[in-house]
Amino acid sequence: MFYRETGQFKTSYAADQQIFPIRQDRIGVVLLLIAAFVVMPLAASNYWFNAILIPFLIFSLAAIGLNILTGYAGQLSLGSAAFMAVGAYAAYNFQVRVEGMPILVSFMLAGLTSAGVGILFGLPSLRIKGFYLAVATLAAQFFIVWCLTKFPYLSNNSSSGVISVPGIEILGIKFDAPQERYLLVLAIVALLALVAKNMVRSTTGRAWMAVRDMDVAAEVIGIRLMRTKLLAFAISSFYCGVAGALYAFCYLGSVEPDGFSLDLSFKILFMIIVGGVGSILGSFLGAAFILLLPIFLDIFLPWLSALLQLPFDGATVSHIQLMVFGALIMFFLIVEPHGLARLWQIGKEKLRLWPFPH
C-alpha cells in the first residue's frame, strides 16, 4: 500500500543488486537508523538500555552468527553459547594481560580467537553431517565451558572462572553510562550486520547456500565443501565471539562460564527459528521476540492469574514460560518454518501488490 514502485527502474546492475532495491525500503532503513542512533539515546530509560536494547542487539549479533552457520550454510550448531564464552574470555584476557590494548582491538581479537576455536570444532563437519554434526557441536559446548571453569589461567586465576571486566574506554572517551554502551554496541552490531549481509549476497554466501541446499551439486560446480563449511564455522564463531565479548563488557560486566550454558545456545537457536532461518533480518526479529516474550509473560501471567483467580507462583510462571517457548518453536516450525522474516516478507509482498491479494 505504501509502496510506489512504478517508475523505480534500474539502469545498472549496481542499482539492481543493492541491498534495498526499493526506494521506500531505503527510506525506511534510514528512518530506522535515525531512530536507533538518535531518538533512542535521547528517549530511552536506563531500564530500556540495560534490560532490553543492549541485550537485544547483542543477541541479534549472536543470532546472525548462528544464522550464518545454520541458516545459510545448513550446519546445525548447538554450541553458540560456548563460542560466545570464548569471545568473552578472550576479550577479557587481551584486555587484562596486554597493557594498553584498545578495547575494539580486543573485541576483534576475541572474534578471531573464537573463529579459530570454531574452525577446530568445525573440522568434524568435513566427515559428518546432520545430526552427527549437531551432536558434535555439543562437545564444543561442554568442553569449552569446562575448560573455562577448570583452567584458572583463562579467567586470570579468579575463583570458579568468574570474570569482572574493566571499564571501556575508546580514544579517551569512557563508555560507562547505559546509553553510551548502547551506542557502542549499536555501532558494532550495525556494522557487522552490514558485513554479514554483504557476505551472504556474494559468492561466499552463495557457496554456503549451495552447500546447504544440495552439496553434491555444489561440489560439481566447483565449490570446495571443506573450505566453505570451515569458513562458515569461522565466520559464525567470529560473530558469536564478538557477541560474547559485548555480552561481558557492555551488558553484564561480570560473567562466569556456566552463564554460557546449553540453555543459552538453545535460546539463540530459538531466535533464528522464530526469526527466520537464513535471514539477517530474521536474526533481529527473532532476538527481539525471544527476549521480549519472557518480559511479556512476566507482565501478562500475573494479570491472567488475577483474572482467572488462579494462584500462579514464580515457579509456575517459569514453567509456563518453558511451555510457551517449546510450543512456539513447534508452532513456527510447523506453520512458518522461515519464521518472522518470512511473515514480514509476505506482508511486504501484500503491500507491494495492494490492493490485489496476490
Added chain:
Amino acid sequence: MARQIGDVILDLKNISLRFGGVKALTDISFDVREHEIRAIIGPNGAGKSSMLNVINGVYRPQEGEIIFRGEHRRNMDTHAAAEAGFARTFQNIALFKGMTVLDNLMAGRNLKMKSNFLQHALWWGPAKREELAHRRKVEEVIDFLDIEHIRKTPVGRLPYGLQKRVELARALAAEPQILLLDEPMAGMNVEEKQDMCRFILDVNDQLGTTIVLIEHDMGVVMDISDRVVVLDYGKKIGDGVPDDVKNNPEVIAAYLGTQH
C-alpha cells in the same frame, strides 16, 4: 552444417566401477570428440548415470583411465573436473532450491570469481566489480535460454520443466567445454521436450559446447546426437552413429528384453 566436429578430447578407457560387491560398470571404453553430441543410452539400471558420475568425479572407478585433453588420470576429482570445464545437470534436479534463479546461475560461475570473503564482507571495491561483471555474463545465459521472466524467482517455486531449464542454465553459466546432461528431458511434455531439444542444439551449435547426454526418449536421441553409446547391465553393447546403433541386434534385444 557449419559445425565442425573436432578431435577426441575425452577418452575413457576400461572403466570398471563397483559398489561393494555390485558391479555398476564393467570395462567400458568410449571417447568423445570436440563439439559433438554424444548420447549414452540403455535400459534402466544400465549404469548410465554412474558413467556420468565417473566422468566428472562424483564416483571413483576401481579400474580404468580417463584422458581429458591429453591428460591421463586414474579418476577425476569433482573440483578438478569443474576447473577443467565440465558442467552437468542431474537426473533428479539438483538446483539450490532456496536460492533465486539468478543466484543459482551466479553460483554456477563461482570458479570464475576470484575475490575472497574479506572482499565480499566489504563489498565495495573488487567484490562489487566482480559481482556486476559476472551478473552481465549470467544475463547472457538468461537471455540465451529465455528465462528472463523468472530471473528473481526462488527456484523451488518454479514448475518442473522450468527447473530443468534453469539447471541447464546453471551449467552453462560456467561456460563449460563439456556439458554432461543426465536425462535433460525426463518427465517433460512434448512441447517442453521440443524446447529443451532446441536449447541443447543451440548450445552445441552456437557455443560450440561438447555435449554428453543420457536420454530415454529414443526419438530425441537419434535425432540430435552424433554418436551413441549403448550400455546394458554395466557393459557396453553398442557404439556408433545413430543409424548403426538402431540396427545393432544386441541393442534391439536389450531394449525389447527390458521394455516389456
Added chain:
Amino acid sequence: MQFFFEVLIGGLLSGIMYSLVALGFVLIFKASGVLNFAQGAMVYFAALSVVGCMEKGAPLWLALILAFAIMTLLGIATEKFVLRKMVNQTPIALFMATIGLSFFIEGLAPMLWGNEVRPLDIGIVDEPIPYILDSYNMVVSSFDLFAAGVAVALVAGLALFFQYTRVGRALRAVADDHQAALSIGIPLQHIWALVWAVAGFVALVAGMLWGSRNGVQYALTFTALKALPVLILGGFTSVPGAIVGGLIIGASEKLAEIYIPPVLAEVFGGNFGGIENWFPYVLALLFLLVRPEGLFGERHIDRV
C-alpha cells in the same frame, strides 16, 4: 588392578543405563527418521508421573500403568499435532521441533506434578553385593546389576516384539523403507504413534531406574545428553549399537573420570572434576572421524 576392574564394571553397569535412554532414541529414529531430543524430557516426565501418582495414593503398579498411559497419550499427541504436520520438512527441522517439545515437556511435567526433588523407591536396595565384595573385594552395586538385568530384559522383549508380532514387523518395514511400508498398506501414522508409545515405555523404564537412583528431579532430562554420544558411537539406527555404545561410553567415562583429572592436575595444577560432561562427546567425536557411520551404521552412498 582390582580398583580398575571395579571402576570398569561400575562404568559398564551405568553404561547400561545410558543404553536404556539411547534405546528410546533409536526406536523413534528407526521408525520415523526423527532424532528425538525430547527423550530426556520424556524420562523426566515418566518418572515424575509415577511419583506423582503414588503421592496421590496409587500403589506402584497402578502408578506405572497410569504413567504408561500418560506417555502413550503424549506420544499420540506428538505424532498428531507435530510430526504429522511436518512430514515434508527436513530431518534437522524435525530435530529442532523435538527440542521445542523437550522444552514443552520440561514445563508441563512440573506444572502437573510439582518440581521439588522426590525420592522414588521401587524396592531395590543400592548396596554392594556381598558375594562379590567378599570373594573379589570389589564394590558392585546390586542396584546397578538389577538395572542391567532390566535393560537386558527390555532389549530381549523388544527384540521378540519386533520379531514375532504383526505390529513389530510393520515397524521394521517402516524403518526399512517408508514407501514400501505405505505400499503394503500400513498406516504410517499409526505406526509412528505406536513407536512413540513404545519409546514412552522405554523412557518410563529408564525413568524408574534413574529416578530411584538419583531421585526424581529436573536433572533427569540430562539423561538425553548422556545418550547422544552413545548414539553417535552406536549409530542412530542400531539397537545393538545403542547397547554396545552405552557400555563403551559408560566404561570409558568412568575410567576417564578416575584417571585423567589427576594427570591434568599434575600438569596444570587445580581441580579437574566434571570431565564426564564432555568426555563421552569428545570420545564419540574422535571415533566418528575414523568411522563416520558409527559402530553399526551402514555406509551410505549418495545417489545423484
Added chain:
Amino acid sequence: MAAAPEASTTEASSLDTFPRLLAHHARTLADAPAMREKDMGIWQGWTWSQVADEVAALACGLAELGFKRGDRLAIIGDNRPRLYWSMCAAQILGGVPVPLYQDAVAQEMVFVLLDADIRIAIVEDQEQVDKLLEVREQCPHLQHILYDDPRGLRHYTQPFLHGMDEVLAMGRIHNTNQPDFIVQEIARGKTDDVSIMLYTSGTTGKPKGVCQTHAAFIAAARGGMEVDHLAADGNILSYLPMAWVGDHLFSYAQALLAGFTVNCPESAETVMIDMREIGPSYYFAPPRVFENLLTQVMIRMEDAGRLKRGMFHYFMAVAKRCGADLLDGRPVSGADRLLYALGNIFVYGPLRNVLGMSRIRVAYTAGAAIGPDLFRFYRSIGINLKQFYGQTETCAYVCLQPDRQIKYDSVGKPAPGVEIRIADNGEILVKGPMLLKEYYKRPDATAESINADGYFMTGDAGFLDDDGHLKIIDRAKDVGKLAGGAMFAPNYIENKLKFFPHIKEAVCFGHDRDMVCAFINIDMGAVGNWAERRGIAYAGYTDLAGKSEVYELIQQCVEEVNAELGRDAMVADTQVHRFLVLHKELDPDDDELTRTRKVRRGFVAEKYAVLIEALYGGKPSQFIETEVKFEDGRKGKVAADLVIRDVRTFAKGAA
C-alpha cells in the same frame, strides 16, 4: 537571456526535419536520456548525444551499402532502439523509412517490399531474416538485409546478410574519415521531403503507401505537444507496432520534437512488467488493452479478502461519483473530496501503482470506440485518459480532447491547425498541415481521397455537437439503409454491444434487409471466468460459445442494447432481431480482422454467408465447418451446430 529568444526562434524555424531535431537535442539535451531498452535484466540507456552518434554511424554505414537519396528502407521488428535509429538514419540520407508490421507472415510482406521497391531492409532478428529469405526470390530488388540481433544467425553465410554491428563499425570509420558527410546530408534535407511511408492496413483492397513529409508529422507532433504540454522530462513506453501511425507519432515524431525518453520493453510478454518499472508519463493503448486491464483488476479483486474487497468497492463507488469530476475540475462537495483523498491513499494510488500508471500525465486511446464505463473508470481513479481521432493519412492528428473538456462519447475538438467539415452524406472532411503528400505510386487513389477544396475524405461518418466536439458514428461507406429506409450504422450498434465485457466482437448485418441481425464473439476471459464461477464446465472456445447459459447471458446484453437503441429515434429501427454466437474467434490470421483488429466486414459476410442466410431465413440453428490457421502456420478445422436466437425488441421511444 535577452538574446536567447531570437536565437532559439531562428533555430526553431530551422528545426524542420527530424534529423535536424535530433542534432538539436544532441546539443541541447546532450546528456539527457533519449532511449532506454530493457535488455540483459536492466534498462540500458542512451543519451541524446549517444543516439545522434549511433544514428550518424548507421547512416554512414547505410551510405556505404549504397543507400541513396530517395531510396526506401524497410524496417521490420519489435520496438527496438536500433530500429528507431534506422528511421532517422534513412532520413538523414534523404531516404524514406518504411516500417512493416512485424507479425505479418512472409507472403504478406512481399506486396510492400515490391510496391516500395525495397533494396535494403533492416530487421530485428533471425525470425524476420528467415521470412525475408523465404520471399527473396520474389523480391529481385532486395539487395541487403541487416539484422539487429545476431542470435542464431552465426551460420547464415549469405553475402547480402549483414549484422548491424558490422554496419555500425563500418559507418564509424566512414564518419571519422568524412566528418562533414553527415552534416552535409542533414543540411540537404528539406521539410517537404517525404519522411516516412506508412502502409494503411486497408479494410478493402491492397495496402497503400501513405507518404508523409517531415513538415506534416512535425506539425502533428507540435499540435499534440502543445495541447498536452509534453516536455523533455517525460517517458513513453513504446510497445505498439512501429508500422502503426500512432507509434510513429508518439514514439518518433513527438519524442524527437519534445525530447522525451522512449522506452522499449524487453519483449511482448513483459510489457506489463516493464510498464510498471518505467512508469511512463505518456501512454497509449487501444481500448481493448484498457478493457483487459480492467477485467484483470476485477478478477484479481475477486480473490481478495472480504474486508479488502468491501473497501475496494466502497471507494470505487466514491470514485465513480466524483473522481472524474475532480479530474475535470468540476465542483465536488467537501465530504466527497475527503473520501476521495482517503480512497487515493488506500485504493486509487496503489491501483495506479500496480498498473504502472502512477506517473501518467496523459494516456490516450483510439482506434476503436471505448465504452463510457471503461473510460470513466480510468478517469475516476485519477488517470488522465483521453481519446483522439485521426488516420494514417492525417498523421493520426485530427481531433484531441483538451484537458477538462472530456466527453465520453466524442473524440474531442479539432486539433490546432486542423479544419473539419461535415459533408452532406455525413462524411468527415479534414484539412491541415498534417495531410498526406500522396499515396505512393497511386495518383488515382490520391486524387480520389482529396477533394477539390483540398480536404481529405476520412471515410468516417460523424457530426459536430453544439460545443464543437466531433462524434463518430461509423465508417461512411458502412452506413447503409434498411429495406425500410431507416439509416443503418452497424459500427454504432456493434460498439454498444462490445461495451459489455462478455462480448469481444460483434458484426451486424442489415443493409437492404428488413431487420438487423448479429454475429457475436464472446470474450473468452470474461465469459470463461463467469462460467467457472457458476460451475459450468467447458472445453475450449467453441464449446463455451455454444452453451445455452452463455446464450442466455448474451441475449440479456443484446436486449439491453435494443432498449437503448429504442430510446433514440434515429436508430430505433436498427434494433437487433436475431443473433448467433460464432463458433470461433475472429482472427487476423484468418483474414477476418485487420492487423489492427478491425472487422473485415465484407470478407466475414462472404465467408459466413450460410450463417447470414440462416439468420434471415428464420432457421433455429445452422451447422458450419470452418478452416482455421494456427500460429505456427498449421491448419485445422472447427465445426459446430450454431443456435440462433430471437431477441426482444422495443417500441420506438419506449424505455
